[in-house]
Amino acid sequence: MKNIIVIALLLVVGFYLVDSFNYIKFGDNRLGAPSDEKTVGAYYLNNTVEKTGVANVITAIIVNYRGFDTLGEVTVLFLATTGLGSILYRRRKEGEHEERVTKESSYLLQTGSKILFPFVILLGIYVFIHGHLTPGGGFQGGAIVATGFLLMLIAYKNFKLGHNQLTWVESLAGITFVSIGMWGLITGGTFLENSFIPKGTLNSLFSGGIIPIIYIAVGFKVAAELTGVLDILLSIKPSKIKK
Amino acid sequence: MVISPVHYIAVPLLAAFVIPLFAKLNREFVRIIPGIVLLYLSYVSIVLMNQVSSTGTISEVLAGWAPPFGINLVFSAFSGFLASLMTFMGLVIWIYSYRFKKIDDEPALKFYVLFLMLITGAIGIVLTGDIFNLFVFLEIVGISAYSLTSFYRNRDGAEAGFKYLLLGAFASTLILLGIILLYSSIGTLNMADIAQKSHLIPTSLKVSIFILFVVGFGIEAEMFPLNGWAPDAYSQAPGPVGAAFSGIAVKAGMYVIIRLIYTLFDIEGSFQFLIVMGLITTIIAEVSAMKQTNLKRMLAYSSIGQMGIVMVAFGIGTREAIIAGLFLMLNHAIIKGLLFLSSSYLVYNDDNKLISSLSGLGKRLPLVSFLFALGAFAIVGLPPFSGFWSRLYLLLAAADKELIYLIAIILIIAVIEIVYYFRVINKLYFKDIKVKSDDVQKPSINAVISMSILGILIIAIGIYPDLVTSYLGNAADALLDKAGYIENVLVDINN
Numbered sequence: 001m002k003n004i005i006v007i008a009l010l011l012v013v014g015f016y017l018v019d020s021f022n023y024i025k026f027g028d029n030r031l032g033a034p035s036d037e038k039t040v041g042a043y044y045l046n047n048t049v050e051k052t053g054v055a056n057v058i059t060a061i062i063v064n065y066r067g068f069d070t071l072g073e074v075t076v077l078f079l080a081t082t083g084l085g086s087i088l089y090r091r092r093k094e095g096e097h098e099e100r101v102t103k104e105s106s107y108l109l110q111t112g113s114k115i116l117f118p119f120v121i122l123l124g125i126y127v128f129i130h131g132h133l134t135p136g137g138g139f140q141g142g143a144i145v146a147t148g149f150l151l152m153l154i155a156y157k158n159f160k161l162g163h164n165q166l167t168w169v170e171s172l173a174g175i176t177f178v179s180i181g182m183w184g185l186i187t188g189g190t191f192l193e194n195s196f197i198p199k200g201t202l203n204s205l206f207s208g209g210i211i212p213i214i215y216i217a218v219g220f221k222v223a224a225e226l227t228g229v230l231d232i233l234l235s236i237k238p239s240k241i242k243k
Numbered sequence: 244m245v246i247s248p249v250h251y252i253a254v255p256l257l258a259a260f261v262i263p264l265f266a267k268l269n270r271e272f273v274r275i276i277p278g279i280v281l282l283y284l285s286y287v288s289i290v291l292m293n294q295v296s297s298t299g300t301i302s303e304v305l306a307g308w309a310p311p312f313g314i315n316l317v318f319s320a321f322s323g324f325l326a327s328l329m330t331f332m333g334l335v336i337w338i339y340s341y342r343f344k345k346i347d348d349e350p351a352l353k354f355y356v357l358f359l360m361l362i363t364g365a366i367g368i369v370l371t372g373d374i375f376n377l378f379v380f381l382e383i384v385g386i387s388a389y390s391l392t393s394f395y396r397n398r399d400g401a402e403a404g405f406k407y408l409l410l411g412a413f414a415s416t417l418i419l420l421g422i423i424l425l426y427s428s429i430g431t432l433n434m435a436d437i438a439q440k441s442h443l444i445p446t447s448l449k450v451s452i453f454i455l456f457v458v459g460f461g462i463e464a465e466m467f468p469l470n471g472w473a474p475d476a477y478s479q480a481p482g483p484v485g486a487a488f489s490g491i492a493v494k495a496g497m498y499v500i501i502r503l504i505y506t507l508f509d510i511e512g513s514f515q516f517l518i519v520m521g522l523i524t525t526i527i528a529e530v531s532a533m534k535q536t537n538l539k540r541m542l543a544y545s546s547i548g549q550m551g552i553v554m555v556a557f558g559i560g561t562r563e564a565i566i567a568g569l570f571l572m573l574n575h576a577i578i579k580g581l582l583f584l585s586s587s588y589l590v591y592n593d594d595n596k597l598i599s600s601l602s603g604l605g606k607r608l609p610l611v612s613f614l615f616a617l618g619a620f621a622i623v624g625l626p627p628f629s630g631f632w633s634r635l636y637l638l639l640a641a642a643d644k645e646l647i648y649l650i651a652i653i654l655i656i657a658v659i660e661i662v663y664y665f666r667v668i669n670k671l672y673f674k675d676i677k678v679k680s681d682d683v684q685k686p687s688i689n690a691v692i693s694m695s696i697l698g699i700l701i702i703a704i705g706i707y708p709d710l711v712t713s714y715l716g717n718a719a720d721a722l723l724d725k726a727g728y729i730e731n732v733l734v735d736i737n738n
Binding site: 040044 | 306380394
C-alpha cells in the first residue's frame with residue numbers, strides 16, 4: 001500500500017516536471033537576435049570580447065560577471081575541507097602517526113605513477129594558466145592537479161603531504177582572491193571590478209586584467225583543497241588497519 | 244573606502260582565509276578574529292541602517308556590471324533589518340562560545356571558521372539580489388551547518404548531521420532545478436528582473452518552479468513536513484550552534500520564502516498557502532513539544548512552532564501583519580537564543596539532556612535558571628516581556644482581517660506552550676535538589692555577559708516596544724514596495 005502511494009506521488013511529480021520541461025523547446029533559439037537580446041546570455045556573447053578583453057566567454061562569466069558566485073563556490077569547497085577535517089579529526093597520541101588505507105602497490109604502478117606525476121601536474125597548471133584563452137580554467141586545472149596527487153597517494157603508501165604547505169597555498173590563494181576584489185573597492189570602483197590592470201591584447205597570455213590572476217588563484221586553491229580532502233579520506237587510525 | 248553592503252561578505256571571507264595562517268602564530272587568534280569581524284560588521288550595520296533610513300534602499304553593483312548582467316546586493320530596510328539582526332546574534336553567540344569548554348576540547352579552529360561562515364552565508368542570502376548567488380550562499384550555510392551539527396563526533400551527532408545533509412542536499416537539488424527552469428524560460432537570474440518578467444512565464448510552469456523553491460527553502464525554514472532534521476540537529480549540535488540555527492540560519496530560509504511570495508512570483512493563493520502551512524507546522528510542532536522528555540528537543544519543536552506562527556503572520560499579508568511577523572522573528576531570535584544558550588548549561592553534564600534531571604537546579608545555578616525562566620515567560624507571550632507585543636500585534640492583525648479561527652488557534656497554541664514551558668520551570672524551582680553542587684557546570688563570565696545582554700534586551704523591548712517598531716514599520720514598507728525594489732535595482736536599464 002505504501003509503495004503504491006509512493007509511486008502515485010512520484011508519477012504526479014514526474015508529470016509536472018515533464019510538463020515544465022515541455023515549455024522549453026529543445027534546440028530553440030531563446031537568445032534572440034543580436035539587436036534584440038532576450039536573455040542575459042545573449043548580452044554576454046555579444047559584448048564579452050570587446051568589454052573584458054578575454055577570449056573565453058565562459059571564463060569571463062565565471063570570473064568577472066559572476067565572480068562573486070565563484071568566490072562563494074571557492075568558499076563552499078573550503079568549508080567542505082574544513083568540515084571534513086573537523087568531523088574526521090582525531091587526537092594523535094605521542095609518537096603515533098596516520099597511515100594510509102591503501103595497500104602497498106606493485107612496482108609497475110609505482111614506476112608508472114612516478115613518470116606520469118610531473119606531466120599530470122604540468123597539464124593541470126597549463127589548464128588553469130590558460131583559463132582565459134582555452135576551454136577549462138581554475139576549477140578544472142585544480143582538479144587535474146589533485147588527481148596527480150591522488151595517483152601518488154594510491155601508488156605509494158608512505159607518500160607524505162605537507163599539511164603546512166597545503167594550508168599556506170589554500171589560505172594565500174583565498175586571500176589573493178578577496179584582496180583583488182577589495183582593491184577594486186578601495187580604488188573607488190566596485191568589488192571585483194576589472195579596472196586597475198591593463199586589459200592587454202586579446203588572445204595573448206597577458207590579457208584580461210584581473211581575470212587570469214583570479215583564475216590562477218582559484219586553480220591553486222582547488223588543487224590544495226581537493227588534495228587535502230583526498231588525504232583526509234585516505235588516512236585512518238593505525239589501530240583500525242590491524243583488525 | 245566607503246562602507247557598503249559587500250563588507251558583510253568580503254570581510255568575513257577574508258578573515259576565514261586568514262585564520263588558518265594566524266593560528267600558526269598564536270592559537271588565541273582563532274578565537275579573537277571572528278569577534279573582531281563581527282564587531283566590525285555591527286558597526287557596518289549601524290552605519291548602513293542610518294543611511295537606509297535617510298536615503299532609502301541601497302543597491303550595490305558588484306564587479307562593475309549593472310544588473311541583470313552582474314550580481315548586486317540589496318540593502319533595504321527589510322533585508323538590512325534581518326542582516327543586522329543576524330550580525331547582532333552572531334556577536335552575542337560569539338561572546339558566549341569564547342572559551343566554551345566543550346568546544347575548546349575539540350579542534351576550535353574549525354569551529355570558529357564554520358561558525359563565521361554560517362553567519363556570512365545567512366547574511367548573504369538576505370542581501371543578495373541574484374537568485375543563483377542566493378543558491379551559492381545557501382550551500383555555504385548548508386555545508387557549515389552539517390559540519391557544526393556533528394561537531395562533537397559522537398554517534399548521535401553523526402546521525403543528526405547525516406540526516407540534515409541528506410535533506411539539505413535534496414533541497415539544493417530541487418532549488419537548482421527550479422533555477423534552471425526559471426532561467427530557461429525568461430533568461431535572467433536577477434531577482435528584480437525576474438519580478439518584472441514573471442508574468443511572461445506560463446502559469447503551470449510558474450507554479451512548478453514555485454513549488455520546487457518552496458520545498459527546497461522550506462527545509463531550511465523548518466516548514467512542515469520538511470523539518471525532520473531540526474529536532475536531531477538542535478539536540479546534538481553544540482549549545483551555541485543551536486542558538487545560531489534558530490537565530491540565524493532558519494531566518495534566512497524564511498526570508499527566501501517571504502521574498503518569493505511577496506516579490507518574485509504573483510501566484511494566486513500563495514498567501515493562503517502560507518497560512519495553512521504555517522498553522523499545520525505550528526500545531527504539529529507544539530503538540531510534539533509537549534511530549535518531549537529531552538530539553539533540547541523540546542526547544543527545537545518549540546522553535547519549529549514559532550516559525551509556523553511567523554509563516555501565518557506573513558500569510559495574512561497586511562502591513563500590520565508583516566510588522567507582527569518581523570517582530571516575531573526578532574523575538575524568536577533573541578528569546579530562543581537565550582533559551583538555547585542557558586539550557587546548554589542546565590543540561591551540561593547530562594548526555595540525554597532530560598528535563599527530569601533539572602530537578603531543583605534553580606538553587607544550584609540561580610542565574611542561568613533565572614534567565615531560562617525569563618526566556619520561557621517571554622516566549623509564551625506574558626507581559627511585560629517582548630514576546631507579548633509580537634503576539635498582540637499578530638492577534639490585532641488577524642482581527643483586522645476578521646480571521647477569527649486564526650485568533651482561536653493562536654491562543655490555544657499559547658496555552659500549549661505555557662503547559663510545557665512551565666513544566667520545566669516547575670522542575671527547576673519547585674522540586675527537591677537531586678544533583679550535587681560539584682556536578683553542575685558553572686557558567687563562565689563571558690557566557691553570563693552574553694546571556695544577560697539578551698535578557699536585558701527582552702525586558703527593554705517589553706517595556707519600550709517603540710525601540711524597534713519604527714524599524715519594523717520601515718521594513719514592512721520596504722517589503723510591500725515591489726515596484727520600488729525593481730526600480731532601485733534596475734535603475735540603469737529602464738531609463
